[in-house]
Amino acid sequence: MMTKLALEHFLPYRLARIGTVVSQEFREIYGRDYDLTIPEWRVLATLGQFGEMGAKAIGRHSFMHKTKVSRAVRALEERRWLKRRESLEDRREEVLALTPQGLTAYENIVPSALAYEEKLLCSLGIHAQALLDALDALERVKKMN
Amino acid sequence: MMTKLALEHFLPYRLARIGTVVSQEFREIYGRDYDLTIPEWRVLATLGQFGEMGAKAIGRHSFMHKTKVSRAVRALEERRWLKRRESLEDRREEVLALTPQGLTAYENIVPSALAYEEKLLCSLGIHAQALLDALDALERVKKMN
DNA sequence: AATCGATGGTTACTTTTGCAACTAATTTCG
DNA sequence: CGAAATTAGTTGCAAAAGTAACCATCGATT
Numbered sequence: 001m002m003t004k005l006a007l008e009h010f011l012p013y014r015l016a017r018i019g020t021v022v023s024q025e026f027r028e029i030y031g032r033d034y035d036l037t038i039p040e041w042r043v044l045a046t047l048g049q050f051g052e053m054g055a056k057a058i059g060r061h062s063f064m065h066k067t068k069v070s071r072a073v074r075a076l077e078e079r080r081w082l083k084r085r086e087s088l089e090d091r092r093e094e095v096l097a098l099t100p101q102g103l104t105a106y107e108n109i110v111p112s113a114l115a116y117e118e119k120l121l122c123s124l125g126i127h128a129q130a131l132l133d134a135l136d137a138l139e140r141v142k143k144m145n
Numbered sequence: 146m147m148t149k150l151a152l153e154h155f156l157p158y159r160l161a162r163i164g165t166v167v168s169q170e171f172r173e174i175y176g177r178d179y180d181l182t183i184p185e186w187r188v189l190a191t192l193g194q195f196g197e198m199g200a201k202a203i204g205r206h207s208f209m210h211k212t213k214v215s216r217a218v219r220a221l222e223e224r225r226w227l228k229r230r231e232s233l234e235d236r237r238e239e240v241l242a243l244t245p246q247g248l249t250a251y252e253n254i255v256p257s258a259l260a261y262e263e264k265l266l267c268s269l270g271i272h273a274q275a276l277l278d279a280l281d282a283l284e285r286v287k288k289m290n
Numbered sequence: 291a292a293t294c295g296a297t298g299g300t301t302a303c304t305t306t307t308g309c310a311a312c313t314a315a316t317t318t319c320g
Numbered sequence: 321c322g323a324a325a326t327t328a329g330t331t332g333c334a335a336a337a338g339t340a341a342c343c344a345t346c347g348a349t350t
Contacts, residue, residue: 019164130275
């Protein structure tokens with residue numbers, strides 16, 4: 001006798017699906033006003049959070065491949081939302097930082113981002129905290145911290 | 146004063162990340178023996194679960210764009226894992242079904258898929274059931290059922 | 291200081307994806 | 321019945337992503 005697999009109840013599938021649905025939905029928030037891709041948003045968010053940093057560090061923090069970071073950085077640079085400068089200690093590295101315009105955009109997006117998250121958590125009601133705890137556990141298991 | 150956003154704690158980001166990490170890790174399971182892409186696996190899984198069905202229905206069930214389904218179907222067909230036949234009621238539709246080879250592959254993959262899921266749930270320990278409940282709630286909210 | 295391996299970052303090339311336009315068959319409705 | 325609107329599925333094209341090769345610099349070792 002063969003064991004059945006119902007795709008719609010299969011955990012890896014469900015995680016992948018909910019992940020893309022939610023992050024696409026969220027993308028519409030910042031895509032409405034500014035036309036940002038997801039990688040661009042992540043670079044913006046990382047720089048907004050930490051200030052100056054190199055592309056490598058951005059990739060490490062936002063879990064993106066270095067080419068993805070490289071392209072997102074260039075796009076943001078062309079938009080004049082960030083500027084590069086050569087690092088003094090290590091001339092391979094480029095230190096990146098948001099320009100005033102970039103910072104303004106960031107500060108405009110953050111409240112709606114948090115509002116979206118809040119709404120999402122609210123809609124989960126009783127399950128909200130459980131989800132956060134489970135995500136902690138999952139990230140710990142997958143060593144994603 | 147400005148509200149801070151820490152990307153690593155931001156729910157949409159975390160969901161997207163864990164989704165791709167887990168589903169990529171799972172992909173290695175069936176990628177090891179058979180070299181399947183994720184869309185191909187989903188088509189295989191859907192047909193294995195339901196038997197005969199049209200491409201449209203597969204897309205609806207596995208949440209994939211019709212072009213993605215179309216290409217995955219062709220790839221599986223070239224591998225001789227599925228065959229098409231014209232529907233008698235509606236000659237636009239193509240009824241798809243796994244061949245014996247396709248079914249064998251499916252039946253080989255299912256146990257390791259379930260084992261992987263089991264391992265994942267075990268590693269979550271106390272949080273496992275909470276995660277499943279939270280996913281139910283999330284899917285209900287996003288009307289993904 | 292000269293060489294060798296590692297590191298930050300970009301770019302060329304290929305694969306994957308999504309959108310829009312298309313074909314062919316079907317339904318709807320005047 | 322016959323024209324118009326829908327639907328199943330494919331394909332061409334452009335945007336997005338990953339891989340590997342590459343350049344420049346750095347650090348260590350000799």
